[in-house]
Amino acid sequence: MKTRLNCPCGVAIKGTDEDDLIEQTQAHLAENHPGHDYTPDEILFIAY
Structure with a gap:
C-alpha cells in the first residue's frame, strides 16, 4: 500500500491509506497548484 508522496514543490504528503493519500x-x-x-x-x- 502506498501512503507517501513527495510533491515536486518539496512538500511531503503522508496518508493513512491510499484513499487518504489521494484526498490529501x-x-x-x-x-x-x-x-x-x-x-x-x-x-x-x-x-511510494
Missing part, C-alpha cells in the same frame, strides 16, 4: 494530495494540489489536477491512478503512480 488533491487538496494540496487545489490549494497550492491550481490547474494541476491528477487522477487517483496518476497520484498512486508517483507515490
Whole structure:
C-alpha cells in the first residue's frame, strides 16, 4: 500500500491509506497548484 508522496514543490504528503493519500494530495494540489489536477491512478503512480 502506498501512503507517501513527495510533491515536486518539496512538500511531503503522508496518508493513512491510499484513499487518504489521494484526498490529501488533491487538496494540496487545489490549494497550492491550481490547474494541476491528477487522477487517483496518476497520484498512486508517483507515490511510494
